[in-house]
Amino acid sequence: MSANYDLIVLGGGPAGMASAIYSSRSRLNTLVLETKRKTGGQPGTYHDMENYPGVPETTASELMENFRTHAEKFGTEFERGEVKSLEVNGFEKVITTKKGEEYRAKSVVIATGAEPRKLGIKGEEEFKGKGVSYCATCDADLFTDLDIVVVGNGNSAVEESIYLSKFVNKITMIVIHDEGVMDAEKILQEKAMENDKIEFVWNSVLEEIKGEGLVEKAVVKNIKNGEKTELDCNGVFFFVGRVPSTDFLEGVVDLTEHGYVKTTKQMETNQPGVYAVGDVRDKVVRQVITAAGDGATAAVLAQGYIEEEEYWHNHVVNSDKPALVAFWSVTDQESMDLISQLEGMELEDKGYKFIKIDTYKNRLISDRYDVEEIPTLLKIESGEVASKLVKPEKEKIKELI
């Protein structure tokens, strides 16, 4: 059994849901596949959301609930499922989930985002869920009035420490840099420095987590003098960056050496009709607003792709008559003259289907048939190119017909 959609979005974070809003609003039959029980992506794992334009008073999870309601309003369907493979067979894309469910779509938007980076420190895996955490919103209340260690010093580490300080007794931030140097923005650093519950251990890294069943100690090493100190604590939170969720895409779309999906400015991957948006793609600013912008761009491009391909399949590939396809542009007089000439040749009466392709609007079709100069004339029989004439002369056209 498989279900068919116009567009399937892989991942229900802000990028995926923004894409779905645009796609379903333009009447594309749209499905979002999300591996987690709750949609919302990373914003579901933190609290504050102070920089989403036009929404000054909200929380990260409330904003994500609104994204979902908005997508559902226009008819987007949501299914739970971890995508395990994506197969691209021209106009048909086949998606298979871990449970073996199969979905088919004309176009796909990859919006699988990123996951917290694991450092592979001794004890990190053993104590996961027993004091080791990567999510402040999910776990903060479990550490009420307890002492915790935070690893990391970027924006996320500092923001999340400030949030955690509302619950815990004491936070020790392990910072690899010299005293007073952090990767977070200045305004966040100042807030953390002023917070009575946050202490800093500079020039240091976390070396090991110890305990009997639950986290009890963090072993911290000073990278300048090699000295090791054991800190008593009940939890360790890691905020040390994220890695893209793209394992299932290896060999399917082009990835960077760090596993991000390579895209054009229009969110196109190297596979026609497959787009990548948000944190999963190779870009500089990873925020909810940029994720949502990517999502909108991809949905608009996908709509154009589907229209272009459907027209091509219905009128050329599946045509019972040979097709004469003229590639033209309104900015090229020679190509306009060719169109007039062909229109006067009563091609339908001669057993042909006459198709005009504006190269500006139909970039994918033009690229696929290597149309570099206009006018170009293609004769297509049973979906295959039988002849190609570039800047054809009258005589050549007569011979072709």
Ligand SMILES: Cc1cc2nc3c(=O)[nH]c(=O)nc-3n(C[C@H](O)[C@H](O)[C@H](O)COP(=O)(O)OP(=O)(O)OC[C@H]3O[C@@H](n4cnc5c(N)ncnc54)[C@H](O)[C@@H]3O)c2cc1C
């Ligand atoms: C602690 C922290 C604080 C932040 N604070 C802010 C902030 O204040 N403002 C701001 O604008 N940005 C903030 N960000 C960044 C912002 O959250 C991200 O840029 C944004 O969530 C990216 O959205 P996305 O949809 O691309 O990816 P994600 O949010 O990562 O969503 C991806 C979704 O895809 C799903 N998925 C993954 N793999 C699969 C699969 N194989 N099959 C199906 N589903 C899959 C995931 O479960 C997830 O729901 C913060 C990030 C962090 C970590």
